[in-house]
Amino acid sequence: MPRSELLSLLERLLPLATAPFHERVVGSFLCDELKNAGLDFTIDEHGNIVAAYGDEPSLACVAHMDHPGFEIADASGTTAEALWFGGVDAKYFSGARVIVYDRDSGAPRARGVVRKITKNALGRVEKMSLRLDGSVAPGDFGTWNLAPFRRQGKLIHTKGADDLVGCAVILMLLKQLKERGVKTGARAVFTRAEEQGFIGTLAMIRSGALPPSTKIISVEASKALPGVILGGGPVIRLGDRASMFDHRMVFFMDRVARELQKKDRRFRSQRRVMDGGTCEATPYQLNGYVAGGIAIPLHNYHNQGKTKIGAEAVHLRDVEGAVRLLVELALRIEDFDAATEETRARIESGWEKYGARLISDGFS
Numbered sequence: 001m002p003r004s005e006l007l008s009l010l011e012r013l014l015p016l017a018t019a020p021f022h023e024r025v026v027g028s029f030l031c032d033e034l035k036n037a038g039l040d041f042t043i044d045e046h047g048n049i050v051a052a053y054g055d056e057p058s059l060a061c062v063a064h065m066d067h068p069g070f071e072i073a074d075a076s077g078t079t080a081e082a083l084w085f086g087g088v089d090a091k092y093f094s095g096a097r098v099i100v101y102d103r104d105s106g107a108p109r110a111r112g113v114v115r116k117i118t119k120n121a122l123g124r125v126e127k128m129s130l131r132l133d134g135s136v137a138p139g140d141f142g143t144w145n146l147a148p149f150r151r152q153g154k155l156i157h158t159k160g161a162d163d164l165v166g167c168a169v170i171l172m173l174l175k176q177l178k179e180r181g182v183k184t185g186a187r188a189v190f191t192r193a194e195e196q197g198f199i200g201t202l203a204m205i206r207s208g209a210l211p212p213s214t215k216i217i218s219v220e221a222s223k224a225l226p227g228v229i230l231g232g233g234p235v236i237r238l239g240d241r242a243s244m245f246d247h248r249m250v251f252f253m254d255r256v257a258r259e260l261q262k263k264d265r266r267f268r269s270q271r272r273v274m275d276g277g278t279c280e281a282t283p284y285q286l287n288g289y290v291a292g293g294i295a296i297p298l299h300n301y302h303n304q305g306k307t308k309i310g311a312e313a314v315h316l317r318d319v320e321g322a323v324r325l326l327v328e329l330a331l332r333i334e335d336f337d338a339a340t341e342e343t344r345a346r347i348e349s350g351w352e353k354y355g356a357r358l359i360s361d362g363f364s
Helices: 003-013 024-036 164-180 199-207 247-263 281-286 316-331 338-354
Strands: 040-043 049-053 059-064 069-076 079-085 097-101 108-119 125-132 141-144 150-152 155-158 186-191 215-223 235-239 270-273 290-298 312-315
Touching: 003 024, 003 164, 003 316, 024 040, 024 049, 024 164, 049 164, 059 164, 059 199, 059 316, 079 108, 097 125, 155 316, 164 186, 164 215, 164 290, 164 316, 186 199, 199 281, 215 235, 215 281, 215 316, 235 247, 247 290, 247 316, 247 338, 281 290, 290 312, 290 316, 312 316
Parallel strands: 059 186, 059 215, 215 290, 235 270
Antiparallel strands: 040 049, 049 186, 069 079, 069 141, 079 125, 097 108, 097 141, 108 125, 150 155, 155 312, 235 290
């Protein structure tokens, strides 16, 4: 995979305007990329995009097209009231700079600052009062006013890596499988309004579009926690804030990552419970799917810097590594159960060697 191709994709995708319920611009971009690559896709009635390569693929990789943001509810002159969607601590809002986009085109309409906020009973921000330098209309949407894309060495800084980086990784996966011409395929699922409670994900599950036997991998830029470093490789996600993931998926990922590193000493991966947030694997798992996750370590999760709103950042090596690992997982998906059986046999071998001692030592 040429690094230039991945960088080009990130540089074109990350600056696009998006927020929960306002993924139109990102969705249009992904559809154009899929068309240009000759990949089949459908858009469901909720606006989720499902693409595929191969015949009846048993693996689906999922990512969401939104990022925390807001929607204009009322506007008058240079002031506006907005509804906030997504998890950001209330301490970051007052005086923070925002940008408002046109609801249809995604073009910038105004910039401004947060004047005050309204919180719900749980202390989460629900509404914002804004002071703006231009006129906006109800239905327009916005985000923090941050650099759309900036490269600093191997670090990519952007207004919203979570989860457009995940979308980019999955898109590259399908392109790589098609370029190789392999029989084994995969599905790509790009969902809406994940940041406001997995709304697009739940729509996918309720639709039954993915057969119950489908193996699910959530691909997400996720908060870098102690024990995980930017540049250390993609993270095999053992669980998230809400749940632990299927042990069979973890065994499978571990095995494939080990064998990939034997083939290529430059490849690195990490593993951890990434409990900085909850990802799409959890709702799939709650509905009976075998699910797991691959995380790209993320700096300034949900734009929450040390003391103020800041750009998110990912390491290019981790993004590249995530693509490589997903390609190998897709190619090996027919061997999914082998890693679990190997682990069972290794553990059972201890009984074959020493089990009889528990009977013969006279303790009972």
